[in-house]
Amino acid sequence: LIVLGIETSCDETAASIVKDGKDILSNVVASQIESHKRFGGVVPELASRHHVEQITNVVERALEEANVTFKDIDAIAVTEGPGLVGALLVGVSAAKAIAFAQQIPLVGVHHIAGHIYANRLITEMKFPLLSLVVSGGHTELVLMEKHGSFKVIGETRDDAAGEAYDKVARTLQLPYPGGPHIDRLAHEGEPILKLPRAWLEEGSYDFSFSGLKSAVINTLHNAEQRGEKISPENLAASFQASVIEVLTEKTIRAAKEYGVNQVLLAGGVAANKGLRSSLTAAFDSLPDIELHIPPLHLCTDNAAMIAAAGSMLYKLGKRSNLDMNANPGLDIERI
Numbered sequence: 001l002i003v004l005g006i007e008t009s010c011d012e013t014a015a016s017i018v019k020d021g022k023d024i025l026s027n028v029v030a031s032q033i034e035s036h037k038r039f040g041g042v043v044p045e046l047a048s049r050h051h052v053e054q055i056t057n058v059v060e061r062a063l064e065e066a067n068v069t070f071k072d073i074d075a076i077a078v079t080e081g082p083g084l085v086g087a088l089l090v091g092v093s094a095a096k097a098i099a100f101a102q103q104i105p106l107v108g109v110h111h112i113a114g115h116i117y118a119n120r121l122i123t124e125m126k127f128p129l130l131s132l133v134v135s136g137g138h139t140e141l142v143l144m145e146k147h148g149s150f151k152v153i154g155e156t157r158d159d160a161a162g163e164a165y166d167k168v169a170r171t172l173q174l175p176y177p178g179g180p181h182i183d184r185l186a187h188e189g190e191p192i193l194k195l196p197r198a199w200l201e202e203g204s205y206d207f208s209f210s211g212l213k214s215a216v217i218n219t220l221h222n223a224e225q226r227g228e229k230i231s232p233e234n235l236a237a238s239f240q241a242s243v244i245e246v247l248t249e250k251t252i253r254a255a256k257e258y259g260v261n262q263v264l265l266a267g268g269v270a271a272n273k274g275l276r277s278s279l280t281a282a283f284d285s286l287p288d289i290e291l292h293i294p295p296l297h298l299c300t301d302n303a304a305m306i307a308a309a310g311s312m313l314y315k316l317g318k319r320s321n322l323d324m325n326a327n328p329g330l331d332i333e334r335i
């Protein structure tokens, strides 16, 4: 089974060829980060325009690098949502055009299902499993009893983890996207500043990061007013410690409660070194639960993960029609 994956939900134009849902034959990502950097975040209109400029070239490169032609493709998997509507539309339109012209079956993919299936590119999935999804727009614990079934047992009530990282980075005047910069600074500092941990109600698997973000901003402003200087390294380390402690604790508790065989880390924030080592250390003492963490380039947005999820959906019999539309509010529990 050879699947062409297409991803344009945010600021990466990506195409990939994946064989049998797990072997990457090519994985092309054209990032727009440089264009959005000077605005301090993703500008939707600019993102759409870049996708339009890049999509043909990116798909052609993916075919070329995999040494295949459209004749070899069994299905086209495309991110249907969630994401920026104008950005999603470019990938969806391209996928539909190719599907129509080349008579290839089309499969719409949920972007977060894609992030989770990045793990299929590195390991077999063993159910029930729990995925901790931490990305620019999502922070969720997703329980999977079988392929294609997603149950959200906890999610953020305000900011996503990546969003919090980017906002804190902005406060520290670090470039966009701020996650990697905070991660780097955090390793040069000590978590000595007192910042809150949002545990929420007892037993809750939900998350909240806006209070933490405000606490960071207040800590900086209060110090400024007193004429004191706060070490950005210590602030980054303290912020990161709070985020990681809550993510790790809730993930472990959910993994035990639901008796899962695997825990899969997913999403752009999964690239975080502190989070990776905290989860690794925590699951080292739980030998019955396997922890898997994809390599960095499969954590951030890419099309190989979309092709992997699309391959699974295709095998389950899912087909999308040519009237499929971009759906920025697509619900993972209803796909």
Ligand code: ATP
Pocket: 009, 010, 082, 083, 111, 115, 134, 135, 136, 137, 138, 161, 162, 163, 165, 166, 177, 178, 179, 180, 183, 267, 268, 269, 270, 271, 272, 273, 299, 300, 301
């Ligand atoms: P979503 O997947 O929810 O639609 P998205 O696709 O924009 O959102 P991703 O591309 O998965 O998000 O992840 C991008 C986010 O990951 C950004 O917020 C970025 O700051 C964050 N990120 C990347 N690397 C790191 C890191 N090392 N530490 C913390 N955050 C990071």
Ligand code: MG
Pocket: 010, 011, 012, 136, 301
């Ligand atoms: Mg991105």
Ligand code: FE
Pocket: 111, 115, 135, 136, 267, 268, 300, 301
């Ligand atoms: Fe993403």
